[in-house]
Amino acid sequence: MTDISSPIRVGIVGYGHLGQFLVDRIQKKGLAAGLSLAFVWNRNADKLIESVPKDLILTNLSEFTQIKADLIVEVCHPQIVKDFGVRFLSHANFLVGSPSALSDSQLDKELRLTAKKHGKTLYVPSGALWGGQDIQRLNDSGSLKALSIRMSKHPSCFRLAGGTFSDWAGEEGRCVLFHGSVAELCPIAPNNVNTMAAAAIAASTLGFHGVTGEIVSDTALADYHLVEVEVTGPDGFSVKTVRRNPAKLGAVTGSATYNSFWSSLLVCKGHGGRVYLC
Known part of the structure; x- marks a missing residue:
């Protein structure tokens, strides 16, 4: 109690x-x-x-x-x-x-x-972030080899710094805005990639520079954000999760x-x- x-x-x-x-x-x-x-x-x-x-x-x-x-x-x-x-x-x-x-x-x-x-x-x-504790345990055991995260959202849900990638704002369909280290991505989309930052902290042996992040603008995602996490361990071990997080148009944070x-x-x-x- x-x-x-x-x-x-x-x-x-x-x-x-x-x-x-x-x-x-x-x-x-x-x-x-x-x-x-x-x-x-x-x-x-x-x-x-x-x-x-x-x-x-x-x-x-x-x-x-x-x-x-x-x-x-x-x-x-x-x-x-x-x-x-x-x-x-x-x-x-x-x-x-x-x-x-x-x-x-x-x-x-x-x-x-x-x-x-x-x-x-x-x-x-x-x-x-789904499975953050599992990522941390794998990391702490010295078995984490790679970690990548893709976040896909409707373009209205992105808040990018300094007009970054402003030329994609009116595009229909799916557009990869960035693919690279989470360290490079965080200053570009500080309000959108906290999930990735949490993952990079859980995966401390890889860190922000070693975790791969990708953000995708997709006009088909009017009702939810999509978060895909792929974890790689030793001897061919891997786990991939896909999370659909309900969200309204323009919402930076999903309701869940x-x-x-x-x-x-x-x-x-x-x-x-x-x-x-x-």
Whole structure:
């Protein structure tokens, strides 16, 4: 039975669709799960006024240290991870909703060292990644040889940096936008490839440079995103999974990922000084 006398205090950073979902879920079901809200921050604080109690609204993110939070959850943009990730981990466990930020090897190193130094956990949610724990076990045993992930979505669902590949936007049919290392892909599509980033973290022996990623624009995918993962091990061993994640047109995140993220949040009870895929 969960001890609700001292719930884990959660700070939510970002109030887009996923942030709204988490805040609402914590407000309605948090106590039963041993969770309570410490604060909510959004770049535009006015967006919070009607749905978040005034005393929980944090207007200046730099002031998070003045509020006791056991766990900070980032669900907005990789830049926040780069600007505040080390500081977050210095004070609380940190669930990074934009793990594509960790494709920056220096930032990844700093976060890992900070987690170890302060005995905090850097949590990485599985999101739309199916079989992440299995990939991690294969990796940790030294048996992982290769990992590739293809994500196919309707063109309206992509948010690419700086107008990248803008010439494909009006094309009908299927178009491969990128095929290469996840390290190269993350800066191009930081909001679309967090699933790949989670996989690269699980496959730490391969890392972001060793995991292959492909994004595909497909106008036939009006109702769901398609995530295909292929894992290769020793002696001809391989596993291929295909996940259809229901999603509306224009949605960056598939609907099934919301509940997956909530499940990840419930795991964040403190695993001490390391990176933990949840």
